[in-house]
Amino acid sequence: MSLSDTFKGLTKSAHAVSGLGERIGDLPRVSRWSLIALFIFSLYLMPWWPEVPVLGWLVDTPGTSFEGVITDKVVIYVLVALGLNVVVGLAGLLDLGYVGFYAIGAYVVGILSSQHANLPWLVCVPIAVIVSMIAGVILGTPTLRLRGDYLAIVTLGFGEIIRISANNADWLGGSRGISKIAKPPNIGPLKFGVLDAKPYFFLGLTVIIITVFFLRRLENSRVGRAWNAVREDEDAAELMGVPTFKFKLWAFAIGAAIGGLAGTLYAGKVRFINPSNFPLQLSILFIAAVVLGGTGNMWGAVIGGAVVGWMPERFRGFADKRVFVFGVALVLVMVFRPQGLIPRKIRKERWLANWKQRESEGGEVARG
């Protein structure tokens, strides 16, 4: 398959997806929900996608297990992109050290389930999320007074500090890392083992769906508006009564919590972590996922994370040139869709239509 074909397919499907959301939104409630349910169901079938005729040829990753790619890469990257999108896309704070929170999530699970205690994975997860969140607040409190490039540089340093500290601290396993990390508990027929990656995928997908559900609530609330206002014009926002510092800190904390959550999934799956799993390069790749998908658009973040996770594996056929091909693909996407695959859209206010209708009805009543 030629590169330009892949690319054309990519943009075309991106167009389709971005238009689709609106059309689905206009459907009556029942059909809308059944379509959404059908869509989610098909996502759960993703491990079997390579067996579908055309789709299979498009998505399959020759040379690696597709199941492995979607669990180890796609799920993790999508979750991370969702979290980073809150910080970078919604609140407009450029965070180049996001891998730090991801590492903290993974390390907390490692410490509590293997290195220093024997807590089950499920107990470690909430602790890890809270610790990541606190780390976000600790990083944010002094640094969120900075803006733009300055904030980016400080966060860049943070990511490196976490990695290097883990490398040098013996109680964190030093450069040898932590092994024998607890795995998620078996749920009914889902056995979390070494051979079958599917249970991990189902778990990850479920976590993503829950995250999307809550993020949507935040986006469509005072909180989301405050974040957008800060991104658009921080001074004007503050003068319109938005406590900007508080909401920036929230963005950092929520982003960090989701990054940490992704780290716990990663640790539970690979069961062995060391500092070299969390390089600066990963932070950059996470940013690339958000920007590629469409900064500030949650669905963009999902697509961006999936593409960035999946594409290098899809290009395994190019052997040692695959990273180069991946880079060229990223550049092409940015040339042809500079706003990302699914750009941020002006929110269509569904209630506004009702309001207008109410207004005109009210007018008629008054006249009648």
Added chain:
Amino acid sequence: MADAILSVNNVTMQFGGVTALSDVNFAIERGEILGLIGPNGAGKTTCFNVITGVYAATSGSVTFDNQPLAGLKRFQITKRGIARTFQNIRLFPDMTAVENVMVGADANHKTSVGGALLGSRRHHREEREGRDRAMELLTFMGIADRAADAARNLPYGYQRRLEIARALATGPKLLCLDEPAAGFTPAEKQELMDLIRKIRAQGYTVLLIEHDMSLVMGVTDRIVVLDFGKVIATGSPADVQNNPDVIAAYLGVPDDAA
């Protein structure tokens, strides 16, 4: 002035060696429309920025509703009841008109992350209130027909009026307008004058910075004139118009008279 809503007391503002405001005193009475005028660089916008907390005065104080404003954060000053517009329009360009106004209305709301995540009753009530208030204000300003458009795509006159709507949404006692008629045609200026009067009729106090003399003279109750950071005249539009110092500041002084 027993019923001053805002008083500026001996305010001096220095930037390094430049004195932008020196010992400025004036007060705004509840319910009036006060004009703040002066030639370019007289310190009008600096004065605005001191009042709204963008700058901390080098010395002197600002009292609002009998409470000093010193030490308050900018958003806290807004919540106390001072709202403003900007000389250069500063809307949230990628947000819709109605969202812009809702950001202002959120100044009175308490929902935070917890309430939004759980979909609390207060969250729903405040969202509804915010929408209704926003649409009410857009209608009041005559721009409700473009409520769903991004602020960046609105015509210039709409953007100016949207800024006023957003400021009103914060529920101010004092509305500060920084050159709201800049770039307006005479017809639009006339409309704006009517709007400002309508706003005052609703019980707001208005502080107006404006270059356009016909507008200032037509709509204000009193005028404060600044020149080189000093108050050179205060009084009714007619008094100020005939004040020799004001005429000198605007038109210059002949050499032999100096």
